[in-house]
Amino acid sequence: MSAESTTAHAVPAPRQDQPATASCWRDAVVYQVYLRSFADGNGDGIGDFAGLRSRLPYLVELGVDALWVTPHYPSGGADGGYDVIDYRAVDEQYGTLDDVRALIDDAHAHGLKVLLDIVPNHTSDQHVWFQKALADPDSPEAGCYHFLPAGDEPPNNWQSMFGGPAWSRTPDGRWYLHLFTPQQPDLNWANPMVAEDFDETLRFWFDLGVDGFRVDVAYGLFKDPEYRDNPGVYSPTLFGHGPEQAMSTNQHQVHAIWRRWRAICDEYGDRMIVGEVSLADLDQVALYARPDEMHQAFQFRLLKSKWGAPAFAATIDEALTAFGRVGAAVPWVLGNHDKARQVTRYGSGDQGRRRARAAALLMLALPGAAYLYAGEELGLPEADVPDHARQDPIYFRSGGKRAGRDGCRVPMPWDDRDPGVGFSPAGSAAPWLPVPPGWQQHAVRRQRREPNSTLALYERALTLRATHPALGSGAATLTRHGDVLQIDLAATAGAEPAVTCWINMGATGFTIPAGRLLLASDPAVRPPAGGLLSLPADTAVWVA
Known part of the structure; x- marks a missing residue:
């Protein structure tokens, strides 16, 4: 059995100043x-x-959980x-x-704990703010959105993630930004009025007893203040957003908002936020989960990876490495x-x-x-x-x-x-x-x-x-044997592996050391009589 690649990862321990209830989300x-x-x-x-x-x-x-x-x-x-x-x-x-x-x-x-979804990047066009902004271009509410003067062409080349331009016109000819549908105008987070209103919203639901929020489009709140063209053509996919959106997403100012929200969570002692961060660069995604920002940041690389050991191995290795650098656990999807x-x-x-x-x-x-x-x-x-x-x-x-x-x-x-x-x-x-x-x-x-x-x-x-303390927490060592992945899992960094997850992503069977079979995705897999186990194609097992 030859190993093509081996990478060990110890999941960082939670910071000592984190509430126990916050750290419990790390493997929830x-x-x-x-x-x-x-x-x-x-x-x-x-x-x-x-x-x-x-x-x-x-x-x-x-x-x-x-x-x-x-x-x-x-x-x-x-x-x-x-x-x-x-x-x-x-x-x-x-x-x-x-x-x-x-x-x-x-x-x-x-x-059970309860998370609600919160949508801070945009509102409905029926929101009272947008209705006031339509009625009066000089209203305070107009400053809560991205309005630009009338003109024959959209202000730049930004594209909606749902297709078509990201700009639509008001009845009086102004352009307004919507990274999704025209009925979802983007908020202008450079306006303090927006941040202050969302502070109140967080506290409203926390006071009701909610345990946290999943944050929609967490990487998109701020836009280039000069509204410069994006450097590439947007590819119509919901995931893997990259440099083609460099001016319309992932602006550095957004991290101050997550520090602000984290401080509100910490006021309540046991609340959490997890962000939708649909970026191609996992190092950038992990920045959203730094100790003073979000508790977790979704990375969607595994979700969008095609079936195959090379892609899955690279995704797991890159995610564990990127999040490990900032002391965060990886949320898998x-x-x-x-x-x-x-x-x-x-x-x-x-x-x-x-x-x-x-x-x-x-x-x-x-x-x-x-x-x-x-x-x-x-x-x-x-x-x-x-x-x-x-x-x-x-x-x-x-x-x-x-x-x-x-x-x-x-x-x-x-x-x-x-x-x-x-x-x-x-x-x-x-x-x-x-x-x-x-x-x-x-x-x-x-x-x-x-x-x-x-x-x-x-x-x-x-x-x-x-x-089982080795599953979902502790440390992982990843080894790829062609089309087969071997993930040795230990309860703590430096400990001996307590469980190994094997997954055969190839087209033919593969023989592995048997150990004690805990669980198999294929019910036909049975504990072997000898010291080896035959792992069929498209099958995963946990052995101890």
């Missing part, structure tokens, strides 16, 4: 709930807080709730403030509400399922936090949403050239006996996105009856991770 397993699609409690076809509360026991049984809820604020509906009208209220289709309080109380009683499901990305059908199961064991073994997207524990594929039912602005702004994100946002399947998969009560309105044909085969109820289901695999993996 967080479950992302896409609120509209998780569970409908009132029968209107839209997921809500009542439905989510009713499913909290499921999250406890699954074994996660916290849940992150996508935006619940009153919204213009242009981008799935990410165009916010009021940051201190609840959209009536999801419930009320009392429903949020009840969710937090119930979650805490179950031992394989799926979310913006990306096609793993089963489909990795090849669809049986091959995609096998690879998705193996990738799950790999991610859950790595030192750091793990973020799961609702439904990946069921092995959901990307759904084929009919064009007439699509909702995502990406589909419409690209003229149908890009399918958008609806396929990973269809309702969660709960009950295989119900044509509506138990998403809504009996006799309810049709769901906001249609339930795909055959969706019942993935339902929670059915997988509960199958000992080798993907749900059962996740439950076993999370139980082991919670009880």
